[in-house]
Amino acid sequence: MTLLLDDITLTYPDGDGRLTALDRVSLEVPAGGLTAVVGPSGSGKSSLLAVAATLVTPDSGRVLVGGVAATGLGRADAAALRREAIGIVFQQPNLLPSLTALEQLEVMAHLGGRRVRGGVRARAGELLDAVGLGAQAHRRPHQLSGGQRQRVNIARALMNEPKVLLVDEPTSALDHERGAVVLELLARLTRARGTATVLVTHDRGHLGVADRVVEMVDGHLGSVDTRTIAG
Numbered sequence: 001m002t003l004l005l006d007d008i009t010l011t012y013p014d015g016d017g018r019l020t021a022l023d024r025v026s027l028e029v030p031a032g033g034l035t036a037v038v039g040p041s042g043s044g045k046s047s048l049l050a051v052a053a054t055l056v057t058p059d060s061g062r063v064l065v066g067g068v069a070a071t072g073l074g075r076a077d078a079a080a081l082r083r084e085a086i087g088i089v090f091q092q093p094n095l096l097p098s099l100t101a102l103e104q105l106e107v108m109a110h111l112g113g114r115r116v117r118g119g120v121r122a123r124a125g126e127l128l129d130a131v132g133l134g135a136q137a138h139r140r141p142h143q144l145s146g147g148q149r150q151r152v153n154i155a156r157a158l159m160n161e162p163k164v165l166l167v168d169e170p171t172s173a174l175d176h177e178r179g180a181v182v183l184e185l186l187a188r189l190t191r192a193r194g195t196a197t198v199l200v201t202h203d204r205g206h207l208g209v210a211d212r213v214v215e216m217v218d219g220h221l222g223s224v225d226t227r228t229i230a231g
């Protein structure tokens, strides 16, 4: 199993007590699988992604990335694991304004501190082709549409060949049609590149692209029958 969350409990300080954001949550995502997480506001979806990304340490439970324990690591080891094995796509692309699409990807490889097979530039160009932006490789963010920026964001997250791809509301700034293009792309890349992908989304209209849909309710995770929410 490429991403395994095992019996995760996460609490936050809340006045005199603690608020339980994740209550004994377990989730398995295989290589090449896309799991969508839906659920009401405040149900714990972002907390789940933050724990999977090793950005937040749970009170109890284990996170395994490619069979390697990601919980209980020191700060430096957790940062190295994130750089090498985890790609993160946030809601807002946060591209660097002065860099071209190609350069946004190249920077990631240098931050990763390792040689990318076939050369950094070649890989960046290949990923931009894969997200349909080969012709826009030399444009800066202000010369791209919102959907195109989000596609650069996804390509950038894949630059260091992560095992796990964590994606938070990638379509929130896009209309339905452009959102559909981004999610179909995500599903295709997940299968082609064998990432274990977790997608948090409010948008139930596009869940057909997922292999599996789970629902967070009040910190608990349950399965959803996609046939009941398709369309």
Ligand SMILES: Nc1ncnc2c1ncn2[C@@H]1O[C@H](COP(=O)(O)OP(=O)(O)OP(=O)(O)O)[C@@H](O)[C@H]1O
Residues within 6 Å of the ligand: 012, 013, 019, 020, 021, 039, 040, 041, 042, 043, 044, 045, 046, 047, 048, 216
């Ligand atoms: N840093 C924090 N400190 C205290 N409480 C927090 C913190 N972050 C989140 N929470 C609380 O934990 C619960 C889960 O929040 P979380 O952000 O994971 O939900 P969500 O499902 O992602 O919500 P949304 O869809 O609105 O983004 C909420 O009750 C929230 O208020």
